[in-house]
Amino acid sequence: MIKKCLTIAGSDSSGGAGVQADLKTFSALGTYGMSCISALTAQNTQGVDKVENVSQAMIRGQLAAIYSDIVPDAVKTGMLSCRETVETVAGFLESHNQAPLVVDPVMVATTGARLLDEEAIISYKERLIPLATLVTPNIPEAEVLSGMAIHTEEDMKQAAEKIMGLGPKAVLIKGGHKVHDATDFLYDGETFHVFRGEKIDTENTHGTGCTLSSALAVYLAQGYSVVRAAALAKKYLTGAIRKAAVEKVGHGHGPVSHFWFYGNDWGKMK
Numbered sequence: 001m002i003k004k005c006l007t008i009a010g011s012d013s014s015g016g017a018g019v020q021a022d023l024k025t026f027s028a029l030g031t032y033g034m035s036c037i038s039a040l041t042a043q044n045t046q047g048v049d050k051v052e053n054v055s056q057a058m059i060r061g062q063l064a065a066i067y068s069d070i071v072p073d074a075v076k077t078g079m080l081s082c083r084e085t086v087e088t089v090a091g092f093l094e095s096h097n098q099a100p101l102v103v104d105p106v107m108v109a110t111t112g113a114r115l116l117d118e119e120a121i122i123s124y125k126e127r128l129i130p131l132a133t134l135v136t137p138n139i140p141e142a143e144v145l146s147g148m149a150i151h152t153e154e155d156m157k158q159a160a161e162k163i164m165g166l167g168p169k170a171v172l173i174k175g176g177h178k179v180h181d182a183t184d185f186l187y188d189g190e191t192f193h194v195f196r197g198e199k200i201d202t203e204n205t206h207g208t209g210c211t212l213s214s215a216l217a218v219y220l221a222q223g224y225s226v227v228r229a230a231a232l233a234k235k236y237l238t239g240a241i242r243k244a245a246v247e248k249v250g251h252g253h254g255p256v257s258h259f260w261f262y263g264n265d266w267g268k269m270k
């Protein structure tokens with residue numbers, strides 16, 4: 001039976017990040033995608049112009065409609081925007097969700113705009129992260145969650161240990177913000193797993209974190225271990241960045257391309 005994946009995240013009007021990136025990833029990897037939209041953004045590849053939060057009643061309504069009909073095999077959260085929404089989502093998932101949960105603690109867009117209120121961080125730490133199968137901060141987000149500065153790979157490991165103290169089953173610190181490589185660290189409380197990645201020379205990285213966390217949700221829905229899911233998700237994302245480097249959309253930070261994955265088969269059909 002087809003696996004069903006749910007994203008709880010913000011909408012990106014330009015289609016590169018947020019719910020739109022998540023649904024594209026779910027489809028490209030052969031799963032059925034569902035969404036609960038937490039906030040609307042008016043944004044493009046150059047910046048975020050406006051943010052409007054969806055009401056708590058509407059967020060609860062979307063989640064209740066989904067869970068009363070189609071039970072997800074995996075869930076991911078992305079931009080949750082404010083403290084109330086983090087609390088609402090955590091409260092709902094606590095009582096209704098039994099599937100693997102990937103928490104991408106989205107705080108700031110690639111273009112620099114804030115996507116999360118400062119007061120929401122405490123709710124992430126106390127309510128949502130403890131429910132996570134995997135939490136996937138980038139380096140600045142890991143600094144906020146761990147309360148320490150990260151300059152070296154040793155720092156990434158120490159921060160991962162501190163974030164594990166918040167109660168998730170595993171943490172993946174993403175290394176895309178480093179200058180020379182794109183190495184990610186996964187810590188499951190016992191072992192550090194290193195995912196070395198070539199840094200592709202491109203500014204077209206809009207939606208990388210969203211795509212990675214969605215691909216992780218897909219592979220967890222399909223029953224892979226967290227370690228295997230992380231390796232497969234990184235492979236999918238690297239292909240999507242590589243394609244984006246030669247296929248620019250928009251005038252700013254172009255979105256990653258999900259077509260690379262279908263590309264070969266489509267080529268054969270022509």
Ligand SMILES: Nc1ncnc2c1ncn2[C@@H]1O[C@H](COP(=O)(O)OP(=O)(O)O)[C@@H](O)[C@H]1O
Binds near residue numbers: 138139197201208210
């Ligand atoms: N230029 C790049 N080349 C290859 N991989 C990248 C590049 N930029 C980011 N990544 C990878 O994309 C994922 C998201 O990373 P990061 O940019 O750190 O997170 P976010 O999108 O949340 O800011 C990670 O797996 C990271 O290693």
Ligand SMILES: Cc1ncc(COP(=O)(O)O)c(N)n1
Binds near residue numbers: 011041106115210
């Ligand atoms: C609705 C929404 N969610 C998440 C991101 C972060 O994605 P990125 O870091 O790639 O800009 C975004 N820009 N917009």
